[in-house]
Amino acid sequence: MKKLVMIGNGMAGVRTIEEILKLAPEKFEITIFGQEPYPNYNRIKLSNILQGDTNFEDIIINPLDWYKENHIQLFTGESIVKIDVEAKTVISDQGHEVAYDELIIATGSKSFILPIPGADKQGVTGFRDIKDCEMMIKSAEHYKKAVVIGGGLLGLEAARGLLNLGMQVDVVHLMPHLMERQLDPIASTMLKAELEAQGMNFLMEKQTVEILGDDHVTGLRFKDGSEVEADLVVMAIGIKANVEAAKNSGIYVNRGIVVNDFLETSAPHVYAVGECAEHREIVYGLVAPLYEQGKVLANRICGLVGEPYKGSVTGTQLKVAGVDLYSAGEIFEDGASTKSIMIYNEFEGVYKKVLTRDNRIVGIVLYGDTKDSTRLYRMLSKKEDISGTAIFQMGNSAEEADDIAAMPDDELVCGCNGVTKGSIVEAIQTQGLTTLDQVSHCTNAGRSCGRCKPLVNQILAHTLGDQFDAAAAQKMSICGCTTLSREELVAEIKEKGLTSVKEVMNVLEWNNEEGCPKCRPAINYYLGMIYMDEYKDDRDSRLVNEKMHANIQKDGTYSVVPRMYGGVTSAADLKKIAEVAEKYEVPLVKLTGGQRIALFGIKKEDLPNVWEDLGMPSGYAYGKTLRTVKTCVGAQFCRYGTQDSMALGIELEKKFERLDTPHKVKMGVSACPRNCSEAGIKDIGFVGVDGGWEIYVAGNGGVDLRAGDLLMTVKTQEEVMEITSAYLQYYRETANYLERTSKWLERVGMDHVQEVLANKETVKALNERMDQTLKKYHEPWKEAIESEEIQDKYYAKHTIKVGE
Amino acid sequence: MVQTISRIPVANYSNLKARAGYPIKIDDKEIALFKTSKGQVYALENRSPHPKGGVLSEGLVSGEYVYCPVYDWKISLVDGLVQAPDIGKVQTYAVNIEDGIVFIVL
Numbered sequence: 057m058k059k060l061v062m063i064g065n066g067m068a069g070v071r072t073i074e075e076i077l078k079l080a081p082e083k084f085e086i087t088i089f090g091q092e093p094y095p096n097y098n099r100i101k102l103s104n105i106l107q108g109d110t111n112f113e114d115i116i117i118n119p120l121d122w123y124k125e126n127h128i129q130l131f132t133g134e135s136i137v138k139i140d141v142e143a144k145t146v147i148s149d150q151g152h153e154v155a156y157d158e159l160i161i162a163t164g165s166k167s168f169i170l171p172i173p174g175a176d177k178q179g180v181t182g183f184r185d186i187k188d189c190e191m192m193i194k195s196a197e198h199y200k201k202a203v204v205i206g207g208g209l210l211g212l213e214a215a216r217g218l219l220n221l222g223m224q225v226d227v228v229h230l231m232p233h234l235m236e237r238q239l240d241p242i243a244s245t246m247l248k249a250e251l252e253a254q255g256m257n258f259l260m261e262k263q264t265v266e267i268l269g270d271d272h273v274t275g276l277r278f279k280d281g282s283e284v285e286a287d288l289v290v291m292a293i294g295i296k297a298n299v300e301a302a303k304n305s306g307i308y309v310n311r312g313i314v315v316n317d318f319l320e321t322s323a324p325h326v327y328a329v330g331e332c333a334e335h336r337e338i339v340y341g342l343v344a345p346l347y348e349q350g351k352v353l354a355n356r357i358c359g360l361v362g363e364p365y366k367g368s369v370t371g372t373q374l375k376v377a378g379v380d381l382y383s384a385g386e387i388f389e390d391g392a393s394t395k396s397i398m399i400y401n402e403f404e405g406v407y408k409k410v411l412t413r414d415n416r417i418v419g420i421v422l423y424g425d426t427k428d429s430t431r432l433y434r435m436l437s438k439k440e441d442i443s444g445t446a447i448f449q450m451g452n453s454a455e456e457a458d459d460i461a462a463m464p465d466d467e468l469v470c471g472c473n474g475v476t477k478g479s480i481v482e483a484i485q486t487q488g489l490t491t492l493d494q495v496s497h498c499t500n501a502g503r504s505c506g507r508c509k510p511l512v513n514q515i516l517a518h519t520l521g522d523q524f525d526a527a528a529a530q531k532m533s534i535c536g537c538t539t540l541s542r543e544e545l546v547a548e549i550k551e552k553g554l555t556s557v558k559e560v561m562n563v564l565e566w567n568n569e570e571g572c573p574k575c576r577p578a579i580n581y582y583l584g585m586i587y588m589d590e591y592k593d594d595r596d597s598r599l600v601n602e603k604m605h606a607n608i609q610k611d612g613t614y615s616v617v618p619r620m621y622g623g624v625t626s627a628a629d630l631k632k633i634a635e636v637a638e639k640y641e642v643p644l645v646k647l648t649g650g651q652r653i654a655l656f657g658i659k660k661e662d663l664p665n666v667w668e669d670l671g672m673p674s675g676y677a678y679g680k681t682l683r684t685v686k687t688c689v690g691a692q693f694c695r696y697g698t699q700d701s702m703a704l705g706i707e708l709e710k711k712f713e714r715l716d717t718p719h720k721v722k723m724g725v726s727a728c729p730r731n732c733s734e735a736g737i738k739d740i741g742f743v744g745v746d747g748g749w750e751i752y753v754a755g756n757g758g759v760d761l762r763a764g765d766l767l768m769t770v771k772t773q774e775e776v777m778e779i780t781s782a783y784l785q786y787y788r789e790t791a792n793y794l795e796r797t798s799k800w801l802e803r804v805g806m807d808h809v810q811e812v813l814a815n816k817e818t819v820k821a822l823n824e825r826m827d828q829t830l831k832k833y834h835e836p837w838k839e840a841i842e843s844e845e846i847q848d849k850y851y852a853k854h855t856i857k858v859g860e
Numbered sequence: 861m862v863q864t865i866s867r868i869p870v871a872n873y874s875n876l877k878a879r880a881g882y883p884i885k886i887d888d889k890e891i892a893l894f895k896t897s898k899g900q901v902y903a904l905e906n907r908s909p910h911p912k913g914g915v916l917s918e919g920l921v922s923g924e925y926v927y928c929p930v931y932d933w934k935i936s937l938v939d940g941l942v943q944a945p946d947i948g949k950v951q952t953y954a955v956n957i958e959d960g961i962v963f964i965v966l
Contacts, residue, residue: 093947111932112946194911570879570897570922573932596879600918600929608929612915660883660918849877854884856870 057085060357061146061156063136063301065090067099068330068346069162070118075354077126083358086128087154089146091135091163092185095120100343100472100505102189103210103375106217108759112186117503139305141323158325158357161313163298165331165341169291170205174267180289183214192290196221199287203227203276205264207234209374211292212251216376218290219255226284227251228259228276230293238372238383242400243407243423250379250405259284295341297332312339317364319353329353335367342370343504344471351474371433371471373426373507382429382507385436386411386419394418397447408448415441430511431459434467460518469511472504477515484519491541492516493532534793535574537566542792546582555587557594573599578793581680584716585788588825589832601678604850605836606663614663615656617677618670619713622687622705622725623651629672636669650684650722652677661853667837674837676714680794683722685709686734690727690744697727699744704773705733708780714833715826717784718791718800722757736764739797740780745769749776753783753809754801762798765806768813782813782822789825871962876901881917881926886966891953892917893962894926894937902937903955903964909933909948916950 060076062069065088073086090096094116101115123130131152138147145155167182169175179195181188192214195202200223204215207229215225227234233244234251248258263279267289275285297312308314308322312334319327319335330346331339340346345368355362371384389396389411399408404424410432411419417436422429428448435442465478483489483498492513496502502509517524533539540548545564554560557579561571571579576597584591601607606614618633633653637645643657652675658666667674677683685708688694690701705725712721724735727744735741737757741764743750748771755764767783770776786809791800801809812818840846870884876895883892883906892906892915904926908914914930921927924937934943940950954965 568922572922572934573920573927576920576922596920599920604918608914608918610912610914610930612913848875849880854871854882856868856884856886 058083058157059155060084060086060158060160061154062086062088062160062162063139063146064088064160064162064164064298064330064332065092065096065130065132066162066164066330067096067117067343068164068350069160070096071347072160072162072329072350072353073126073128074118075351076357079354079358079360084158086126087131087156088123088128089131089134089136089148091133092187093133094186095123095130095132097186098504099185100375102183102186103213103217105189106192106214107220107376108217136301137304139301139307139323139326141305141307141326144325156325159327160353160357161302161307161321161326161328161332162330163301163332165295165297165339167291168294168296170264170293172264172266174269174273175291177267177269177273178271179269179273179287180267180291183210183290183292184295192218192288193221195288196223200224201226201285202288202290203284203286204290204292205276206292206294207231207258207260208292208294209235209238209372211290212256213375214290214292215251215256216254218288223288224257225255226257226259226286228262228264228278228284230261230263232261234258235374235383238387238421239381239423240387240409240421243381243383243409243421246405246407246423247374247379247381251376254378295331297334297339299332302326302328302332310334310337317352317366318356319349319365320356327353327357335365338367340368340370342372344368344474345370347472347474369437371420371429373429373505375505380422380424380426382420382422382426384420384429384433385417387421399448410447412442415443417442427510430469430508433471434463437468460514469515470499470501470504470508472508473500475499475501480512480515481519484516489516490520490523490525493541534578535572537561537568537571537575538564540564542578542582545579546586549582549586555583555591557583557597571597577602577680581716581718581793585829588829591832602680604660604663605674605678605840606658607678609656611657613657613659615654615677616658616663616666616670617648617652617654617675618672619675619709620652621709622685622702624687624702624706625653632670632672636666639669640666648677648684650677651686652684661851663851664837664840664847668841672837673713673835679716680719681715681717681721682709682712683720685723685725686738687725688727688732690725694727696730697744698746699727699749701725701727701733701742701744704742704749704776707773707777711777711781711830712784714836715784715788715830717788718793719796721784721787721797737761738764740764740783742776747771749773751776751779751783754798754806756796756798760796760798765801767806767810778819778823779813781826782819783809785822785826785829786812788829866966867956867963868966869961870903870964873901873957873960873962876962879921881906881919881921883915883917886964889966890915891964893955894921896921896924896937900924900937901955901957901962903953904935904937904940905951905953907950909935909942909950910946 096118098115098117104110134148134150136146137149145153147153167184181191202218202223203226204211205228207227215227218225233241234248264276265279266277268275273289275283277283299309299313302313303309313328313332315328315333315335319329321328329349352365369385374381394411394413397410406424409421416439420432463477467477469477489495501512560579577599580594580597642655646654648654685705687701687705691697721739723740724733724738725742726733726735735743737755741752750769751767752764753767756762876882878895878897881892881894890906891903894902906915906917908928910931919926919929925934933946940952942948956963
C-alpha cells in the first residue's frame with residue numbers, strides 16, 4: 057500500500073480523504089495530522105454555536121470512529137514543522153517522523169490578527185475555531201463589553217453571537233459600508249439598519265491603531281484619536297493561509313501555497329487543498345469551492361483522469377437570525393457593459409438586484425427574500441442566456457413545481473457539497489428515501505450550510521409526487537443512538553408492546569446499548585404517555601433535576617421550591633419557610649418569576665430533611681411538567697377584575713400538577729385584559745372577560761419570545777378545565793420530547809388544533825386519557841421522606857475517615 | 861522516603877446500585893463510585909472537568925460512560941477521559957473488590 061499523509065484535519069482535507077476512500081478504498085495507508093484536539097468538525101457552524109443554536113457535539117462531521125473504521129492513523133494536537141521533499145518525510149512538533157508517497161497539505165488558515173500594539177493582550181481573539189468560541193463564551197460570563205473589528209460576514213456573525221451571550225457589542229469597520237465586498241450600498245444600508253435594531257452598535261470608517269490595557273484589554277484607540285472601551289476584542293478582518301510548513305520546506309508560496317489546476321504544488325507528490333491553497337491567484341475561504349477542489353485532487357491522487365479545477369464563482373449568505381441575505385458574483389455596475397434588474401421594496405424591506413452582461417447573469421444581491429438564490433445562482437454559474445426569462449418569480453407553488461421539473465439533472469443543488477438534482481433524485485428512487493434527513497445522510501446535500509434544504513425538500517416532493525408526506529419528510533432521528541424518528545419510535549413501542557426503556561433500546565437495536573441523555577429521558581416520557589397509569593417510571597433515565605426532584609446548581613447544591621398553588625400563600629407557610637431557611641442556613645431566599653419562593657444552596661444530603669420540615673408538596677420547579685400557574689388578584693379584591701382568577705389558577709394547578717409533559721408548561725390567569733399575570737406569554741394563558749374566559753396558547757416568554765394566540769373563548773370554568781385538559785393531552789400525545797408548546801403549535805398549526813378541539817367526542821376521549829394518566833402520580837418529596845431506599849440511593853453522602 | 865499506598869474500604873458492593881453514582885468523601889477527597897449495568901465498579905474524582913465544575917455522581921450512566929449532569933459532557937469511567945468534542949480528564953482511582961467489600965487504592 058502506498059503511504060498517504062495529510063497535514064491538517066479540517067473540512068476540505070477530510071472531504072478529500074472521503075473522496076479518495078470512495079474511489080480507492082484499499083489503495084492508501086492514511087495518516088492525518090491535526091493541530092486542533094478534535095476530529096473534523098463543521099467550522100461553518102461555529103457561529104451557530106456562538107448564537108446558541110447548537111452545541112459542539114452536533115457539529116462534528118467525522119467522529120473518531122470514522123477514522124478507526126477507515127484505518128486512518130490520526131494525530132490530534134500535533135502540527136507538522138518540516139516537510140523534507142527530498143526524503144519524502146514529514147516531521148511533527150512532537151518529533152514524529154512519517155514517510156509519505158503522496159502528501160496533502162490542508163492546513164487551512166488562521167484569523168488575521170492586526171499587527172498593532174496590544175494585539176497580544178488577554179481578551180483579544182480571532183474567530184476561527186472551537187477554542188476561540190469557547191474563549192468568547194467564557195468572556196461573556198465575566199464581562200459586558202465586546203468590540204468586534206471587521207464588519208464582514210464573520211464579524212457580523214460573531215457580533216450577533218456575542219449579543220446572544222448578553223454582551224454589549226460594538227462593530228468597528230474600516231469602510232463606509234458593511235460587507236462591502238458582497239453587498240452594494242443599498243443592501244448594506246438595509247442590513248445595517250436591521251442589525252442596529254437588533255442591538256448592534258456600529259463604528260464606521262474607524263481604523264484601529266492600538267489595543268489598550270495592562271495585561272487584559274480595556275479598550276481600543278482609533279486613528280482619529282477617539283477611544284472605545286472593551287473587555288473582549290474579536291478580530292474578524294480576514295483570514296491568512298497557514299503556509300509556514302510549506303514555505304520553510306522550499307515549496308512555492310505566494311499568499312497561499314500555489315497550486316495548478318490539479319492542485320499540485322511546486323514539489324513533486326505534494327498537493328495543497330482548501331484555504332491554504334492559492335489557485336490562479338485566488339485563495340478561497342468558502343466551503344463549496346474547497347469541496348470542488350477536494351474532488352479534483354482525489355481523482356488526481358488516485359491516478360484517474362478527471363476534469364481540472366478551473367476556479368469557482370462563490371455565493372455567500374449571512375447566518376444571522378432575522379436577516380435573509382444572499383450574494384454571488386459581481387456587485388457593481390461597470391458602466392456600459394452591465395445592465396441591472398432591480399426590485400426595491402423599502403416598505404417590506406426587500407431588495408433584489410441581478411447584474412447582467414451580454415444577456416447573462418454575472419452578479420446577484422438579494423436582501424429580505426432569498427428564495428430565488430439557488431435558481432439565480434444556477435443561471436449564473438451555467439451562464440444561461442436569460443433573454444425572455446422571468447428573473448424574479450412571484451413564487452406560487454405551481455411555478456415552483458414547474459421549476460423543479462424543468463431543472464436539468466446535472467444542476468447543482470447543494471453548492472457546498474457539489475450535489476446535483478440528478479443524484480438526489482436517483483438516491484430518492486433507488487434507496488426509497490422519504491425524508492429530508494435521509495436525503496442529507498445519503499447524498500450530503502444540505503449537510504453544511506443548510507441553505508439548499510428548502511430546494512431539496514421541493515425535489516423530494518416532486519420526485520415522490522403523491523407519495524410525499526410533507527410532515528413526515530421533516531423527520532429527524534431522536535438522537536445519535538438510533539435512526540428512528542419520534543413517530544417511528546412511538547409506533548414501534550405500540551406495535552411491539554415494548555414496556556421499558558431498556559427493552560426499547562434492546563429490541564429497536566440502539567447502536568449505543570444504554571442510550572444517552574437525549575434518548576433515555578425521551579423514551580421514558582413516551583412510555584409514560586402511551587401506557588398512562590400502567591407504566592413504571594424509570595427514575596434513572598430522567599435528567600438530573602427530575603431524578604433528584606430539585607434543581608442542581610452549578611456548585612452541586614440544589615434549590616428547593618415548594619408548591620404555592622396559584623401563587624397564593626399564608627402566614628403559616630411563610631413562617632415555616634423562614635424557619636427552614638434559618639435552620640439550614642440557606643444562602644439565598646429568592647422570589648421566582650412564577651410567584652414562588654425558592655431556597656437556594658441546599659446540600660444534597662439535607663434535601664429530605666428540608667422537605668420534611670417544610671411539610672409542603674414539591675413545586676416541580678425542575679420538571680418537564682406544569683411549573684406554575686401565575687395569577688392576578690382578580691375579582692376577589694381588584695376593582696377591575698371580572699373573574700375569580702385565583703380560584704381558577706388554584707384549580708388548574710391542583711389538577712395538572714406533577715403531570716409529565718414533553719417540556720415544561722407554564723400557565724397564567726388574569727381576571728381582565730390588563731393581564732397582570734402576563735398570560736399572553738404563557739404556554740396556556742387565561743384572560744377573564746365579561747361572561748367568560750379567553751384561552752390563549754403557545755405563548756413563550758423565554759428564548760423563543762412569542763405572544764400567545766387565541767385558541768377560543770368559553771363561558772364557564774368547567775369549559776376552561778375541559779378544553780385545557782384536552783389541549784394539554786393533545787400536546788402530550790403529539791409533541792416531540794423537549795418541544796415547547798410554542799414550537800409545537802407552529803409545527804402542527806393552530807387550525808389543526810382548533811379542528812381537533814371542535815370535536816366533542818375527541819375532547820371527551822382526550823379528557824379520559826388525561827384523567828387516567830393523572831391517577832399515577834404521587835407526591836415525590838413525601839415519597840422520599842418515607843422511603844429509606846430512595847434516601848439511600850439518591851440523597852446519601854458517605855464519609856469515610858482514614859486511619860481508624 | 862516511603863511512599864504510602866492506602867487501600868481503603870469504602871462500600872459494600874451490594875449497596876451500590878447499577879447505573880447510579882455513589883458519592884463518598886475520604887478525608888477531603890470527593891470521589892464518586894459508579895456501578896455499570898454489567899456490574900463493574902469504577903471510581904472517579906467527583907468533579908466535572910468542565911471549567912465551571914459541578915459533580916459527576918448524579919450523572920446519567922450509559923455503558924462505561926457517565927454524562928456530566930450539568931453540562932452533558934461524556935466521560936469515560938474507565939480512564940476518565942472526556943469524549944470529543946470536549947476535552948479534559950477526570951482523575952480515576954483503582955478499585956478492588958474483595959469479599960463483597962469495595963476498596964479504593966489511593
